[in-house]
Amino acid sequence: MTEPLISAATLVEALEGPQPPRLLDCRARLGEPDAGRRLWIEAHLPGSYHLDLDRDLAAAPGAGGRHPLPAPEAFTAVLQRLGITPDQPVVVYDDMGGQLAAARAWWMLACWAGHPDVRLLDGGVKAWLAAGGALREDGDPDGLPAPSRWRPTYRDAALAGVDEVAATQALTVDARIRERFRGEAEPVDPVAGHIPGAVCRPSADNLDAGGHFKRAEALARELPEADALIAYCGSGVTACHNVLAYAVAGRTLPRLFVGSWSEWITDPARPVATGD
Incomplete structure (x- = not known):
């Protein structure tokens, strides 16, 4: 497992490098299931894709709690849809210091799915802006990368x-x-x-x-x-x-x-x- 955090300045450099990370926007608002996608459509880090707390990072509420894990095959489909492979570095971010869906995404990718290179943007959107980064406001909300075929081996010991x-x-x-x-x-x-x-x-x-x-x-x-x-x-x-x-x-x-x-x-x- 790599270092779990990445600074905004380091992310700026990484995005200009030969293997830029896949950016996942994990902003969410508890009790507002559509807030995360709305925030992403309004403005997001350039090149990022929306990862939804309720639809991508959890199954339906029930006996397993309010945010049970999705079935492994369901999360595998999410990772494949976003074009994620073990060779593709991943950076997750939110606007709450990682306390909501960004840390959950980090855990599911790094600890459960075993992805070797997942980092959380330290300070989130605020740190990105402070480092001189811009937010994109004209992205295609339906655009997706080329899908992958990665099938993780999930670590239930976590x-x-x-x-x-x-x-x-x-x-x-x-x-x-x-x-x-x-x-x-x-x-x-x-x-x-x-x-x-x-x-x-x-x-x-x-x-x-x-x-x-x-x-x-x-x-x-x-x-x-x-x-x-x-x-x-x-x-x-x-x-x-x-x-x-x-x-x-x-x-x-x-x-x-x-x-x-x-x-x-x-x-x-x-x-x-x-x-x-």
Whole structure:
């Protein structure tokens, strides 16, 4: 796996090089399923393609939570449609410091599908503009690259299922804000609280004031430590940001509980904790 982040200045150079990366625009707004594509059509990094959180990076909501993984064959079709191969570098970006669909796309490509060269644009759209990059506003929203034939070998060892989470001694790390973790507020799911024994590491804590990832040394000091770790959040999206933070810090990656809190609470027999 390559370095997980790329700076805007380095991306400018890479796009002018002999093997420019495939750019994937992963902007999204929770609760607004059409927002990501609308944002891409309005303005996007030149040469980028839209990757949709709800349609490309998740299956339909259900017993597996609000954003369960798509079936491997469905995600393979997405990768082939976008012309992605293991020899094609990929850069994903959003406008939330990677906290929404960009980190999820990084995890699905790098950790699950095993693509060897996937990086997230550190600082996202804001960093691109600050580096002198332009946004294209006249792209063809229906244009696609030549399709690929890549069929990844998916790494299910990167996942942790709900039954394993319930029985494991691994430390579960919750990426939601502290108010949701403590059960003081729950604007999305019908039950408030957290998985008993979990620790709270809000994904926003991985970023500095400018929306870039903190330095590796700082993340290494701050991230929870244990012999075995499982990352979760509300629905397996922002948890990927924490997994990415461990990669930036050079630490062993947590496994991802994709269904996260939204799957945990589908069974009322599973315990719920509140407070710190």
